């Protein structure tokens with residue numbers, strides 16, 4: 001029998017073993033403050049040459065900071081980003097030169113470069129919503145070629161091969177030092193804005209899309225919406241960088257926007273490391289300075305970048321960021337035990353509407369000649385654990401995928417509380433209160449356990465993207481409440497002490513409990529669990545059972561797909577047995593245990 005949640009010791013506080021130390025969040029800013037102080041002091045060296053190189057590095061970083069959200073966070077291979085530098089540079093230069101209208105003032109022209117960058121950023125990014133990996137990379141490279149060809153051919157406006165002067169900035173920005181401080185200031189703002197996004201629910205959403213796209217969708221994270229917004233932001237930054245670049249160059253021609261520049265931007269992020277701001281910033285500084293330090297090597301810059309990339313990939317695959325991640329390498333205690341606190345679930349699930357009821361009627365779904373579901377009827381009710389069992393290939397996971405909107409049934413109806421439940425809309429399920437786990441845990445490996453769980457509450461937050469960008473009050477409140485809710489969910493499943501550990505360092509059983517905590521963040525009216533006990537020890541299965549039972553007592557309707565018959569018969573209120581996609585039997589655990597066909601087809605003697 002499963003123990004009642006109330007009998008649980010309140011002293012139990014998550015996994016046995018010491019908790020990894022959590023550094024206060026302000027310490028994250030220290031390396032940036034040190035870099036800024038060094039940058040501010042640089043002109044005091046009196047070396048004008050290095051001030052110009054540092055200006056170029058700051059401009060490149062304005063672009064790379066946005067591109068980092070696309071490549072380093074969302075994992076999209078945008079290689080041809082020099083295209084947006086070109087768009088920004090020509091927009092600012094052409095407007096300031098008065099080639100299409102009366103000459104614009106330099107700063108409005110710079111703003112227009114940002115707007116053009118945002119627009120073209122979206123256009124370049126759109127293929128990413130359909131094309132994957134290298135196909136998208138090729139599309140961005142193709143775009144870069146097109147932009148250069150237009151700059152060459154549209155002579156009356158761009159000056160063609162002869163070029164066009166860049167905007168001449170007014171005093172005090174007309175000197176090398178003035179331009180340097182302007183670029184440094186804009187680079188600092190770009191760093192803050194992109195860091196604000198990276199550390200918000202949107203940044204977590206980007207990493208989720210990269211590492212666990214299906215799980216991200218189940219959490220209600222819209223890839224289309226989020227990536228489109230990020231492409232606009234990155235485009236604005238690249239456009240502004242282009243405008244500044246044209247001022248620095250004083251005169252631009254299409255030859256200024258080389259493939260080498262695109263490679264520099266992209267490799268800065270790769271050697272900097274994924275999901276990091278500091279790493280790619282250092283990567284940009286290193287790659288900008290390197291050819292200057294070894295001037296004869298400038299002509300070999302592509303070779304140099306590729307060589308550096310190879311060294312980094314072989315010596316430290318996580319890039320500079322992983323080298324700086326001291327906490328991430330500290331050893332974790334072996335033989336850890338998960339000690340959940342089911343009593344905390346009442347608080348985690350406070351506000352679950354209850355009364356939810358899903359009804360499946362005569363569902364059919366075939367894959368080619370395989371009838372995965374064949375005339376399935378089933379009811380899942382609030383406050384109950386509904387077990388779904390059956391031999392391998394009997395259609396259990398397919399049923400769960402149909403309910404959660406991933407598969408469209410070819411025939412039949414689904415209803416939620418008497419109203420039609422739309423088919424084939426996985427993204428909308430989170431907002432309807434559907435949460436799920438997966439047969440193989442879908443984890444965002446490259447981020448902490450706590451942030452994995454916080455990603456589950458994506459749709460709970462109210463603050464908009466702009467509010468996150470500028471750290472406004474509603475966004476800050478969201479973050480506080482998401483963090484508190486995630487800590488509570490981790491306490492409930494017994495993973496509190498692992499909150500700061502990178503998720504890919506957990507052992508298999510911990511990943512299962514982590515997925516459950518993430519699902520709880522939705523305060524689900526319906527919880528769909530796909531073999532949550534697979535790979536757990538007997539003790540862990542018992543604890544999992546206590547949690548699931550308590551979740552149902554809080555008013556959630558639980559659908560439990562499982563092979564562990566003991567768990568099913570211990571905690572389920574109702575059991576459906578599938579065979580070849582059809583219901584073989586349905587009833588209470590006691591009825592199913594005695595069902596002759598079930599015993600002979602599935603349970604055994």
Ligand SMILES: Nc1ncnc2c1ncn2[C@@H]1O[C@H](COP(=O)(O)OP(=O)(O)OP(=O)(O)O)[C@@H](O)[C@H]1O
Pocket residue numbers: 367370371372390391392393394395396397398399
């Ligand atoms: N995407 C798919 N394409 C083709 N066939 C599929 C697909 N998904 C499931 N099937 C087939 O449908 C049938 C039911 O599969 P399903 O995964 O739902 O079974 P299951 O009961 O969950 O099995 P298990 O206990 O092994 O997980 C199987 O024959 C399977 O091979």
